[in-house]
Amino acid sequence: MRIDPTKDALIVVDLQPDFMPGGPLAVSEGDRIAVPIGRLARRFSTVVATQDWHPEGHVSFARQGGPWPIHCLAGSRGAAVHGDLPDTLVTSYLRKGTRKDVDSYSAFCDDAGLATGLGGYLKERGVARLFVVGLARDYCVRATALDGAAAGFEVLVVDDLTRPVDPASRARVDGDFAAGQVALVDSAALS
Numbered sequence: 188m189r190i191d192p193t194k195d196a197l198i199v200v201d202l203q204p205d206f207m208p209g210g211p212l213a214v215s216e217g218d219r220i221a222v223p224i225g226r227l228a229r230r231f232s233t234v235v236a237t238q239d240w241h242p243e244g245h246v247s248f249a250r251q252g253g254p255w256p257i258h259c260l261a262g263s264r265g266a267a268v269h270g271d272l273p274d275t276l277v278t279s280y281l282r283k284g285t286r287k288d289v290d291s292y293s294a295f296c297d298d299a300g301l302a303t304g305l306g307g308y309l310k311e312r313g314v315a316r317l318f319v320v321g322l323a324r325d326y327c328v329r330a331t332a333l334d335g336a337a338a339g340f341e342v343l344v345v346d347d348l349t350r351p352v353d354p355a356s357r358a359r360v361d362g363d364f365a366a367g368q369v370a371l372v373d374s375a376a377l378s
């Protein structure tokens with residue numbers, strides 16, 4: 188499968204230190220995908236890097252009754268984009284989960300349904316096809332890929348450049364991808 192820089196975009200989901208081994212919300216082997224994502228990004232002219240970016244007391248934190256430990260506090264080092272995806276390769280950054288009372292797994296809209304503007308941004312750039320990589324496969328990658336397809340983009344998840352929070356999620360998430368017209372591809376198949 189050939190990458191077409193004029194109509195393809197790479198969406199790098201939450202490649203952030205807080206999701207790497209050693210971080211508060213560590214995804215197993217999350218660090219293993221950083222170098223190859225940086226390498227892949229060089230082949231795209233549109234690269235969007237999303238960042239989980241939460242205020243103190245965010246609704247997703249366990250202390251507030253949410254499912255997650257404190258992670259990706261806005262402006263913290265753990266919320267920065269991983270250094271293996273340098274600034275020079277990123278066309279646009281998208282910060283999500285910035286409102287205290289609403290979480291946002293998807294890069295296209297938050298959990299209350301408010302659009303982030305990503306869909307319009309990509310369409311204005313002539314993007315028709317999205318390659319989605321990053322963390323975590325069963326949460327933000329899943330939601331972003333499904334919403335991208337629902338927004339009319341052709342969406343491929345580059346499977347070997349994602350990692351899940353829960354390894355047992357694979358069959359369920361694969362079913363969601365199939366139902367949502369999201370395809371899976373391996374990075375080795377991209378040229």
Ligand SMILES: [Zn+2]
Nearest residue numbers: 239247259284
């Ligand atoms: Zn979060």
